[in-house]
Amino acid sequence: MLRYLSRRMIVMGLSLLAASALIFSVTELVPGDPASFMLGTGAQPETLAALRQQMGLDQPLPLRYAAWAGAILQGDFGTSFTYRTPVAGMILERLQVSLPLAVMALALAVAVALPVGLYAAARRGRAGDGLVMAATQLGIALPNFWFAMLLVLVFAVKLRWLPAGGFPGWSDPAAALGSLILPSLALALPQAAILARVLRSALVETQGQDYIRTARAKGLTTGQTLRRHALRNALIPVLTILGMQFSFLLAGAIIIENVFYLPGLGRMIFQAITQRDLIVVQSAVLVLVAAVIAVTFLVDLAYAAVDPRLRRA
């Protein structure tokens, strides 16, 4: 177990290092120097040079990378070119929206997908299964912004149960949570549909295994075999998908953030790109990559928790 853990951790560290170097050099290679962008096209060459020097843009690439990475390790992500505020603060503020949103969406997706997947697998080939498969197909096909607009129409405009958009901040937790419910529902729907299908097919495959037959010969009902023996064995592919979905939800919610006027990470990155605020883009992408790597590590831990063959490897 320790060996498995330490190997995973080394992989995690190396991935972070490689990713940070890649992110840094790619943004460096993009045409359009941030200094010239800040000063506009009519700037004097001397002013440009002075600003570049002030921003450290005249240093060689490896030095700039080392300085950047060193500062990040101390929590200093630099200052936004556009807003002249510390990037770390900006990202933190946005994460307060995006992280709870992603977690809520994923929790919803799992809460829906688990019973639906189990139900469909138990009725494989029968009407219930066909219905679920059709419904999940629809759930994947529906664009989530359309579903989001539908939710707004029903729950905000007609019923007036929940706000149609905006985020009041965490000073009022109930209002903050309330404003995240509709967006997380909109995000969760296609994810739940994908997850339910993956779980169903993993369960169906597991049900053909010899140990399921053994379990039936012990006197377990089909439902008991499904829950006690098949489910855990079917979890491995589900965990893989879950990890990928979380990573996607963290930054991929940009359309939903726009529909609901949420100050999330996705919108911030989009704005930073259009404004060529490279330092914000760089830092935000790095945070996202770090989150993906951390989630992958957690998924690896979950694999080991599920499968004893990995624990004792």
Add this chain to the structure above:
Amino acid sequence: MIRLEDLSVAINGRPILRDVSLDLAPGNVTGLVGESGSGKSMTALAIMGLLPQGARASGRAMLDGQNLLEQPEAALCRIRGRRIGMIFQEPMTALNPLMTIGDQVAEVLRLHQGLDRRSALARARERLDRVGLPGSRFPLTLYPHELSGGQRQRVAIALAIALRPDLLVADEPTTALDVTTQARILDLLKGLVRDEGMALLLITHDLAVMAGMADRVAVMQSGRIVESGTTESVFRQRRHPYTQQLFAASRHVPARAPRPATVPLVQVTQAVRAYRTADGGLRALDGVSLTIGRGESVGLVGESGCGKSTLARVILGLDPLQGGGIRLDGREVTAQGHMPRDLRARMQVVFQDPFGSFDPRWRVDRLLAEPFHLTGRPGDWRDRVAAALTEVGLQPADARKFIHEFSGGQRQRLAIARALIIRPALIVLDEAVSALDVRVRAQVLDLLARLRADHGLSYLFISHDLSVVRGISDRIVVMQAGRIVEEGPPEALVGTPRHEHTKALVAAMPRIPEEWT
């Protein structure tokens, strides 16, 4: 007492079992023997109420005056595991890989007796002790992957007999095991029938296993029982032609040409194949030296894990050596991409599993022509494919078929045709007939003998089954723990084994008593 009366099963209207009648008496072993597809397993599944979807059963399977075939599913769930236990052929996959062995045995007790986990585990401990897995070496917290095939089969037996059922159904329980492990598991089953007074329904295709185990035996063919009676009377009298064919096939020895003067073809000298494992190292081959003569057929036997397949892999140049060397035709065999193609083309291999060794999306002509990538595809390759098909007893027209259109025996013929097509000097046969029914096996062994005589082939014939190896080999080599412990001509080796391990292997060979034949 469980009694089957005129049990018939049809799947989607197609009859699978017809009028099967059997008495399964307490303290008795009843054997069902026959080839694959004869309905043996279906009979067992019908008793368990675990028939596949679309199956309809008629007739009666009586237990305590109630017909099992008419019981609702909930009632059957209470009977399965409590009154009737079952074990299956494949111990490697029969247990849940994510559950400890203790919990898997305890689950039966908790399910049927409502025991709490602790007392169920205590009882599970007793049952595991009973099947020969003592607590000192086999704690309840072990997972299936930490056990060998034989040990896993013991766990499967423990959970099947946990509640002392009236009937234990054992479907080919030792087919996937070595002879020595097989002998121990069969002993255990016999002891359980004796001590616990349960009835045992033993399903096997192996007549010799049946001879040593069953009190009564029923021979099945195409879903019917064609002959039944006490084991001795069925074995002695063999009234039905099908019984006679099975007997003839299981004792079949292919005609063997006299051993030619041996010019060495393969020379293995002091071969060492070492692996690094979690707890140190493993020497799968620990200084193995072996010569295979041109035109010679060498049988290689030993228990699983003794290094048989590793030896085959290094000879084929699939695994590197850590010491010693291998020569073919005097040229060095090296692993991976370093071996010249013309040297690699001198050897071919046929594996055990005729289902997994072919790409299901390719047609037969493409499958058979694949080895030509070693030699360059000749212009007349289609003719050669046709000739190879004819040679192994198939039709040239089969070239356009896909692999799923063939039976297991036909697939093994195709595997042999594929090996033959570039005219190699050596064919390695790794458990190549182990998965085949006795009659098909006899035909394949004849085919191999004929091809060898026609083409002067050398064989390295690997098997855990000494009785098969004996019939086809000029010389038998016995391996144990990465070393060759004894070698010699088949008659001498089986008749008067010298090494302890060979003696154990020979003693464990199931036999039909001489006086019955």
